[in-house]
Amino acid sequence: MTAADRVYQIIKTRILNGQYPAGSYVREATIGQELELSRTPIREALRRLVSDGWVEAIPHHGARVVAWTQRDVEEVFELRVLLEPQVVRRAAPRINAECLTALDDLAEQMEALCESGDDASVDEIAQLNNRFHAELVAAADSPRLQRLLETIVQIPVSRRSFHRYTRSELHCSMQHHRELIRALSLGDGEWAASVMRAHILAARAAQLRPAAGDEEAREPALRRRLHRA
Template identity: 35%
Template sequence: MSKAVSKATDLLREQILAERWQQGEKLGEAELAQILGVSRTPVREALTRLAGEGLVTLAPNRGARVATWSSQQVDEIFDLRLLLEPAACAAAITQLSKSEIDELEALARDMQRMGAPGTDRDFVKMAELNRQFHSKLIQASGSTQLLTTLTSVTHISIAVQNYNYYSEEALARSLAHHHEIVAALREGQPDWVESVVRCHLYNARTAMHHRTQGRIPHAAEH
């Protein structure tokens, strides 16, 4: 992948995950090229790659749009993550170096800071840090097939995951889970890792149910 395509892909993915565009919104190549500061060719290739990740839909004569997901599809995505991700994260124990675990801990600390109540709270940056945290864990599983499958469904679930729909209690649990996952990795306890990751995913799925039901919890009011 050329540097221009890589840059366009990463920036577009980040913006989609940050909900710069709504689900179903059209993504014009010319506008994106101007926003990203690249030509239309790398934008076109980036959209194709993101379509492969499930974040974008491409249709003949209709162009590209941000993908849309029904409540049932979101449930199916979380079911798949619950089936695969806890074991994948547990498998990462034997692959992660101390410095890599330190990096995960730094991400957990940054998320804690971004999610703290107050004017500096930044859910957009938090979502990107969350993506990095889970991506690092999945990559360390050592399984190419798991990496391919989970990378796609993780991106989709994070794209529909908006921390504004978390209650303060659910947000606190989510942030604490990241720290506990790191602690379990340091102790080399795969069962502990699996248990925390599973709780973490159930917590996220419950928050997404609140979103689809139109409930506005406490965290959105701060």
């Protein structure tokens, strides 16, 4: 792993943490001396982040962390509604027993955490959910589809999404997982695709709904970022 790779990861993490807030500039020299590296690997990392859509390059002015608008979020969901069902449509005839078992395990763990319902569990559920989707993408066996999804499903959106679910919505989401597994185990791609479509549209509804008041207190910056239009 090269230095540029590490820098790429570090900057990405910092953007997610809010350490580099949306709209702020990421200076090559600043990070360079902080990480004790020259500007060269930082430049390369920033270029990758630009092409991945995390920051935007302003000519002769630096790399600015992109600010997500409501419209951006809607755009992403519009594309996910198309692409994620395609993932399971492809996965259905290709998936093997081993993968199905893994999905089953993940679903079970998520359901268990869903019962407790505290805030730490929600974060853990989000992680497991990411692994669930990653398993599906792997089963779809389409490098381009995988790359497209990685490009658009940026974690700033999906990460906090579970916190916006009501209890019943969370339950519904768990049901989707189970139904997906059933459809996939029967090799029924269209069934699976329909469930996935509902799954994404449910996430979209929760995401686009105005947040509860506590969200504002807990993470005002993020909320503003998401709601700015």
